[in-house]
Amino acid sequence: METYRMLIGGEFVDAASGRTFDVIDPCRVEPVARVPAAGREDVDRAVAAARKAFDEGPWPGMPQEERIRRLLDLADRLDAKQTMLMDLECRQAGIPIRKTTLMDIPVGLEMFRAMVKASAVPRYEPLPWIDFPAVSWNFVLREPIGVCAGICAWNFPWLFTMWKSAPALAMGNVVILKPASYSPLTCLEFAKTVTEAGFPPGVVNVVTGAGNPVGTALCEHPRVDKVSFTGSTEVGREVQQLAAGTIKRVTLELGGKSPNVVLADADLDMAVDGAIFAAFFNAGQACEAGTRLLLDASIHDEFLARLRERMKLVRVGDTQDFETTMGPVISEGQRTKVEGYIASARQEGARLLCGGGRPQGVPRGWFVEPTVFSDVGPATRIFREEIFGPVLAVTKFATVDEAVALANDTSYGLAAAVWSKSSIGAIDVARRIRAGTVWINDYHLINADAPFGGFKQSGRGRELSRYGLEEYTEIKHVHVDQIGPDRDRKFWFDYVMNRE
Ligand code: NAD
Numbered sequence: 001m002e003t004y005r006m007l008i009g010g011e012f013v014d015a016a017s018g019r020t021f022d023v024i025d026p027c028r029v030e031p032v033a034r035v036p037a038a039g040r041e042d043v044d045r046a047v048a049a050a051r052k053a054f055d056e057g058p059w060p061g062m063p064q065e066e067r068i069r070r071l072l073d074l075a076d077r078l079d080a081k082q083t084m085l086m087d088l089e090c091r092q093a094g095i096p097i098r099k100t101t102l103m104d105i106p107v108g109l110e111m112f113r114a115m116v117k118a119s120a121v122p123r124y125e126p127l128p129w130i131d132f133p134a135v136s137w138n139f140v141l142r143e144p145i146g147v148c149a150g151i152c153a154w155n156f157p158w159l160f161t162m163w164k165s166a167p168a169l170a171m172g173n174v175v176i177l178k179p180a181s182y183s184p185l186t187c188l189e190f191a192k193t194v195t196e197a198g199f200p201p202g203v204v205n206v207v208t209g210a211g212n213p214v215g216t217a218l219c220e221h222p223r224v225d226k227v228s229f230t231g232s233t234e235v236g237r238e239v240q241q242l243a244a245g246t247i248k249r250v251t252l253e254l255g256g257k258s259p260n261v262v263l264a265d266a267d268l269d270m271a272v273d274g275a276i277f278a279a280f281f282n283a284g285q286a287c288e289a290g291t292r293l294l295l296d297a298s299i300h301d302e303f304l305a306r307l308r309e310r311m312k313l314v315r316v317g318d319t320q321d322f323e324t325t326m327g328p329v330i331s332e333g334q335r336t337k338v339e340g341y342i343a344s345a346r347q348e349g350a351r352l353l354c355g356g357g358r359p360q361g362v363p364r365g366w367f368v369e370p371t372v373f374s375d376v377g378p379a380t381r382i383f384r385e386e387i388f389g390p391v392l393a394v395t396k397f398a399t400v401d402e403a404v405a406l407a408n409d410t411s412y413g414l415a416a417a418v419w420s421k422s423s424i425g426a427i428d429v430a431r432r433i434r435a436g437t438v439w440i441n442d443y444h445l446i447n448a449d450a451p452f453g454g455f456k457q458s459g460r461g462r463e464l465s466r467y468g469l470e471e472y473t474e475i476k477h478v479h480v481d482q483i484g485p486d487r488d489r490k491f492w493f494d495y496v497m498n499r500e
Contacts, residue, residue, distance in 0.1 A: 003034040004184075006042065006208055007191035009049030010201025015209070016041045023185055026094035026328045027319040027365040033092075035184055038209035043217040046176050046205040050147040051223050053174045053202030060144050060172040064120060071116040071170060074197045075109055081193065082106065085186050089158050093183040094365065095282065096324040104158050111464070112162040114448035119170035119469055133491050137480040142473040144172035145249055146225035149218040151211075151239070152187070153231045154180035154330055155285045155388075160230055161187045163463050165204065168228070171472040176205045176224070178215055180231075182330050184208045211235065219243045228471070229253065230287075232386075233412070233457050251461035251471050253287065254454060255386040256414030259407035260290030260443065261429060263400065264298045266419035270441065272306045278417060278443040279392040280314055280370050283326050285334075287458075288415035290443055292376075292383060293394045294403050300396045304374055308354055314370050316359045328365040329389050335366040338389030341382055345373045348380040350393070378409055386412070400425075404432045413455025417443050436462070 003020070005012035014020075015036035022031040036042075054060055059067070078085070082105050089100040127138040150164025157179060168175045179187035184206075191206040207214055215235075219227050219242035226249040229239045233254040243250045260278045262271045278290025295303050319327040329335050342356055355371030368390055376383050376393040383393050397403040407416055407429075417439040420426040430438040436453045439445060446452050446464070453462035461471050483489045 001031055001033055004036070004188045004208075006036050006038060006188075007195065007204065007206045008042070008046045009052070009205065010195065012191075012195075013042075013045075015039060016045070021181065023092050023183070025091045025365070026182075026330050027091075028363045029365050032088070033185055035188065035208045038207045038214050040213050040217045042207055042209070043214055043221065046207050047147060047218075047221050047223050049202035050174045050176050050205055053200060054144075054146050057174075057200050057202060059169075059174060059200055059203045062172070064123070067170060067172065068116055068120060070197065070199065071166065072113060074193060074199070075113050075116070077193050077197055078109055078112075078190070081189065082109070085158065085189060088185050088189065089183075090319050092185045093154060093157055094319055094327045094330060096319045096321075096327050098322050098324060099282070100158075101322075104156060108158045108162040111159070111448040112166045115163075115166035115464065115469070116170045118449070118466060119167070121466070121469070135482040137482055139478050141476040141478060142171075142470075143476055145472060145474050146173060147176065147223060148173045148226040148228060148472065149176045149178065149224050151178045151215050151218065151227060151229045151231065152180050153287075154182035155282060155287070157183035158186045161190050164228055164230075165190070167463070167469050168472045169203065171469055173226075173472055174203045174205075176207060176218060178207055178209075178218060181208070181210055215239070216242055219248070220245060222246050224248065226250070226472070228463075236459065249471075251453075251463065252459040253452075253463060254414075254457065254459040255388075256287050256289070256412045256454065256458050257292060257384065257386050257410050258288055258290050258412070258415040258417075258435065259292045259294050259410075259433065260417045261294045261403050261407055261419065261433075262296060262299065262303065263403070263418065263420040263422075263425060263429070264296040265421045265425070266299070267421060267441070268299060268303060268306060271419035272303060272310050274417070274419060274441070274443050275307065275392070276310055276314065280326055280390050281444055283329055283368070284390040284392075285329060285388050286444065288437065288444065288446070290415075290417055291387065291392060292406075292410075293392055294406050295394060295396055296403070297396050297398050304353060304394065307372065311354050311370060311372065316362060316367060316370065318363050326370060326390065328362075328367045330366070332366055334389065335368055338368050338387055338391060341385070341387045341389070341391055342371055345376070345380065345382045345391075345393070348382070349375070349377065350380065350382065351375045353394070355390070378406060384410065400429060404429060407433045411457045414458035415439070
C-alpha cells in the first residue's frame with residue numbers, strides 16, 4: 001500500500017506530527033493508501049510557502065500566455081496518467097470505474113483546459129473619458145487575489161481538484177488545496193504531476209487532514225486571502241464565520257435539495273430515465289442531485305409504473321466491474337444516516353415504491369438500495385433535508401403554480417430541472433424557480449463554459465466560466481490626472497488650503 005506525502009513549498013513532506021490516516025475503499029472496505037494527517041503547524045508551513053510564491057515568486061507576474069502554456073502542459077502530463085487516476089478515483093471514493101472512466105477523469109481534464117483557455121482575457125479595461133469632478137483618464141486592472149485555499153468535498157474528488165486549481169492558477173493566484181479526508185489521493189497525484197511539470201515551489205500546495213484543524217486553520221489564517229469551499233451548508237456557515245475575522249473573499253458551493261419537475265406534456269420515457277439519472281447518479285451523492293421529483297397529477301401513476309420498471313436497470317455492485325452503474329455510499333456513517341432517512345420516510349407516511357434496504361450479492365461495503373418513495377408530503381424530512389444518498393422523494397402537483405411553489409419550498413437553491421415538450425412553458429417555469437442552474441429536458445450537465453453555484457443556502461459566488469474566473473481576481477481602479485501642474489484647475493484645492 002502506497003504512503004503519500006503532502007506537497008508544501010515544492011517538497012513532499014510528512015505531517016510535522018508524523019501522524020497518518022488510511023483511505024478506505026467504501027466498496028470493498030479495504031485500505032487504498034496512507035496519507036499524512038496534517039495539523040496547524042503544517043498549514044502554517046503551507047501558507048508561508050504559498051505567500052512566498054505569491055509575494056516574491058514569478059507566477060503572479062508571469063505573462064498570461066506563459067501561465068496558460070504551463071497549465072496546458074500540466075493537463076497533457078495528467079492525460080498520460082488517466083488510467084491510473086480512473087482506478088484510484090474509483091477505489092478511494094466508491095465511484096464505479098465505468099463513471100470514473102467515461103466521465104470524472106476525462107471530463108475533469110477537459111474542464112481544466114477550458115477554464116485555463118478562458119483566462120486569456122484582457123486584464124486591462126479602459127473606462128469612458130471622465131471630466132467630472134476632474135479631467136482624468138481611468139482604467140480597471142484585474143489582479144490576482146493572492147493565496148487561495150480550495151477546500152473540497154469527497155464526492156467528486158478529481159473534479160474539485162480541477163475546479164479549485166485551474167481558475168485560481170490561471171488568474172495568477174497560488175493555491176493550497178485541502179482535499180476531503182475520504183478521498184485525497186487523486187489530488188495528491190495532481191501534486192506529483194505539478195512538480196514533474198516544474199512549477200515554481202509554493203504555487204501549488206496540497207495539505208491533507210481533518211476539516212478541523214486543517215480546514216479551520218486555512219479559513220482563519222490572516223495570510224490566506226481567499227477560501228473557495230465545496231461542502232455542506234452546515235460547514236459552509238462555519239467557514240464564512242471563520243473567514244469573517246480577516247474579511248477573506250469566500251466562495252461557497254454548498255448543499256441542495258433540487259426539484260425535478262415533470263409537466264403534463266413531457267416526453268414520459270425520456271423524463272423517467274432523466275429522473276433516475278438525476279437522483280441516482282453517484283449513488284445520489286451529488287450536490288445538484290434531483291432528489292425531489294415533482295409530478296403532474298395527470299401523469300403521476302403512469303410515470304411511477306414506468307419508473308419502477310426502469311429502476312431495474314440500475315446496476316448496483318462492485319465498483320471495479322465495468323457493468324456497475326451504482327456503487328456504495330462513502331462510509332458506514334453515511335449509510336447509517338441514509339437508512340435513518342428511509343426509516344423517517346416510512347414513519348411520516350410516504351409510500352415505498354422500490355428499494356429501502358441493503359442490496360444482496362454485492363461486496364461488503366456501504367451499499368444502500370436505490371430507493372423511491374411516493375406520496376411525500378412537503379413537511380417531511382425527506383422532502384426538506386439533503387440526504388446525500390440514493391433516495392428519491394416523489395410529490396404530486398395539480399397546477400404549474402403549485403409545482404413552482406413546491407419547487408421553491410426549500411432553503412436550498414442549487415439546481416432544478418423541468419421536463420416538457422413546450423420550450424416556452426418550460427422556460428417560464430425555469431425562470432420562476434429560485435436556483436443557480438435549471439436544466440430543461442436534461443440533468444447534471446455542468447460545463448466549463450457556464451456558471452455553476454447556488455441561490456439561497458446553497459452558496460455564494462460561482463464556479464466555472466468567466467463568472468468563476470472573476471471570483472479569483474481583485475478589481476483595481478487606476479485614476480490618472482489629466483490636468484497637469486496647473487493648481488488653479490484642481491477642483492479640490494480649496495478644500496483643505498486657502499488660496500492666496
Ligand atoms: P463537508 O462539509 O463535511 O466537508 C467538506 C470539506 O470541508 C472537507 O474537506 C472537510 O474536511 C472540510 N471541513 C470540515 N469541517 C470544516 C471546518 N469546520 N472548517 C473548514 N473546513 C472543514 O462536506 P462533505 O461531506 O465532504 O460533502 C458533502 C456535502 O458537500 C453535501 O452537502 C453536498 O451537497 C456538498 N457539495 C456541494 C457541491 C457544490 O458544488 N455546491 C458539490 C459537492 C458537494
